[in-house]
Amino acid sequence: MxxxxxxxxxxxxxxxxxxxxxxxxxxxxxxxxxxxxxxxxxxxxxxxxxxxxxxxxxxxxxxxxxxxxxxxxxxxxxxxxxxxxxxxxxxxxxxxxxxxxxxxxxYDFLSPGHSHLLNIALWDALPLEARAGNIPDSPQSSASEETSISQFFMPSASAPANNSDHExxxxxxxxxxxxxxxxxxxxxxxxxxxxxxxxxxxxxxxxxxxxxxxxxxxxxxxxxxxxxxxxxxxxxxxxxxxxxxxxxxxxxxxxxxxxxxxxxxxxxxxxxxxxxxxxxxxxxxxxxxxxxxxxxxxxxxxxxxxxxxxxxxxPKAEERIIKSPREPEYSFSFTPTPTLLFQFSALSYNAHAIHLDLNYCRNVEGHRDLLVHGPLTLVLMLSAIRSRNTNSQVSPGRFIRMFEYRNIAPLYANEELRVCVRRNVQGRAGDERSVSEPSARWDVWVENNRGGICARGTAVTHV
Structure with a gap:
């Protein structure tokens, strides 16, 4: 052997x-x-x-x-x-x-292509403040103008060293x-x-x-x-x-x-x-x-x-409805579509049938529709936290320092979900870096169309 x-x-x-x-x-x-x-x-x-x-x-x-x-x-x-x-x-x-x-x-090459395509896939789902910055290298149109197709050109990989726009x-x-x-x-x-x-x-x-x-x-x-x-x-x-x-x-x-x-x-x-x-x-x-x-x-x-x-x-996990005892200070809602799930599966090279095959979901796993990816739910929660960055000295890519999360119940395609954020504690958050750097703690959770919590997490960020 x-x-x-x-x-x-x-x-x-x-x-x-x-x-x-x-x-x-x-x-x-x-x-x-x-x-x-x-x-x-x-x-x-x-x-x-x-x-x-x-x-x-x-x-x-x-x-x-x-x-x-x-x-x-x-x-x-x-x-x-x-x-x-x-x-x-x-x-x-x-x-x-x-x-x-x-x-x-x-091994991989950190070219901007995949990040750029993920931004586009989430363009209709995320409000402006929750997006991963503006599409790099693109001209900006005013809020009153119709979005120009030129905004979605593939960005360049060339950038000055340590350019925060390319993080x-x-x-x-x-x-x-x-x-x-x-x-x-x-x-x-x-x-x-x-x-x-x-x-x-x-x-x-x-x-x-x-x-x-x-x-x-x-x-x-x-x-x-x-x-x-x-x-x-x-x-x-x-x-x-x-x-x-x-x-x-x-x-x-x-x-x-x-x-x-x-x-x-x-x-x-x-x-x-x-x-x-x-x-x-x-x-x-x-x-x-x-x-x-x-x-x-x-x-x-x-x-x-x-x-x-x-x-x-x-009772199934999604039948045990757990609601948040507090209202969020910020939230956004959207309905994930099978197209979004397909695009995220393609970008993450994820072939798991629960996100792609409706017949498999219903007849093998016993779910009523395609499941939203756990990783996609994570991206949504991080996007909501990123929207809370009001410090112009901290780039969006460096705002979040640590994040813990748990998926509690399934989220389904074609059913509206809501991503919620609320500030929890400001000050030292328990990691060694917070001794010299002020930090804040945030609670974030995702609700299904009945208001039940399906995912929740805690983030430590720069103030």
Whole structure:
């Protein structure tokens, strides 16, 4: 059996643009990030993050970490087979198996094209103050004039160094660093197998996440090469729910580095050891960090009829209407269309069928219409927060410093939604940078057409 390291090296040589290298996900550890995202992720899943839990988790996995790859795979296959006979699934085999997956690095060029197209896709949805600035390099028309088609010309990638007008807007990273995997290697629902626990947990939803904008000014839309390094935070992986209703929460940590000047197209530079050194450098000192919490569940038809009938008695997430106790100080409303969902799927290279295939949504997942993307909901929330920037000394791309969010219930195409913002607390917000820099805290949430909260988050911004 080939080792993971040799397989990773082969992938590096064959595809340097989107590759796996051999640093294990277990390299994630306490203190590896300046922002306590792991604690937030634990809170997102409704569990308490404590040193005791971490110690217990470590003790539980010591035995599994000593298993050979062959023994681990056999154990995982046995658990998968026996889980069909109502035996509780031993998540530790799965945790160790996912911990041994190598990290992934995806390279891209930060040209303004994708950000520009996202601005256009959201043009009708966002009010002027919530847009990601004006379309770069375009002539401005007065409010009384009909919008000129020349406003939508593709902008130039050439810009002076550190030009704030060419900084990557907050949230627009979601249409860069796309999944680079042929269709034959995707999951049946169009999702990324590298993040999935695999059978029997084949249904995926975006549960929430957190963003830490450390040096956003480095993410310039100037055509420079950048890299995203991704690892699975398996120590924080958890399974909740009884047999047939299991939910496995997987945290995907992504760190981004811009202006990767160390990388050139020469064969010596794209050697695996060179790329590994570069990716480790970005991991240790990233310009921007993101944590995505994904939840995986069994297929709808993988549960016996009696259990499905019992589950059907419980109200669905969208039926449990939770309303905000306070009115927003700012909000905007619009109705997401299937066209918008298609455009966002295309820009983010997201082939998940729940956003594209109405038949799949209704007959496989049990939803009444296409679902709005979790990442698109994130962009909308960040856009609403960006509208609160009244400080001319802080560029829009640098206004938001950190953001935590949670998706609570589905949002559907063809149903109006409202994005709301309200200032919460001004002053120090708990991160080390706020000691010397004044900051503000904002609550943001998204309501469906019945006024129920479907997503909510908290942002820390410059004042």
């Amino acid at each position: 080939q080792s993971i390291r040799s397989l990773a090296a082969r992938r590096l040589r064959s595809s340097p643009s989107s590759c796996f290298t051999a640093t294990p996900a277990s390299a994630l550890g306490p203190g590896s990030a300046r922002f306590p995202m792991a604690i937030f992720a634990a809170q997102l899943r409704g569990i308490k993050a404590s040193s005791k839990l971490q110690q217990e988790s470590t003790a539980d996995t010591i035995e599994y970490s000593k298993l050979s790859d062959e023994d681990l795979n056999e154990g995982l296959q046995r658990e998968t087979s026996e889980s069909g006979a109502r035996k509780p699934f031993n998540v530790e085999y799965l945790r160790e198996s996912m911990a041994r997956r190598p990290h992934r690095a995806t 990557l807007p907050s949230g627009h990273h979601l249409v860069y660093f796309p999944l680079q995997r042929p269709i034959s290697l995707l999951e049946p629902d169009g999702t990324d197998p590298a993040q999935s626990p695999g059978v029997p947990f084949v249904r995926r939803m975006w549960a929430g996440g957190a963003l830490d904008f450390r040096r956003p000014q480095n993410m310039q839309l100037n055509g420079a090469r950048a890299v995203c390094v991704e690892r699975l935070d398996t120590p924080n992986m958890v399974m909740r729910g009884g047999w047939g209703r299991e939910k496995i929460f997987v945290d995907v940590v992504r760190r981004y580095g811009a202006n990767v000047a160390d990388l050139d197209p020469s064969p010596s530079m794209t050697a695996p050891e060179k790329l590994l050194a570069l990716e480790n450098k970005v991991w240790d000192d990233a310009d921007f960090e993101e944590r995505r919490t994904l939840v995986f569940m069994r297929a709808k038809d993988d549960v016996p009829e009696e259990d499905a009938a019992e589950a059907a008695k419980k």
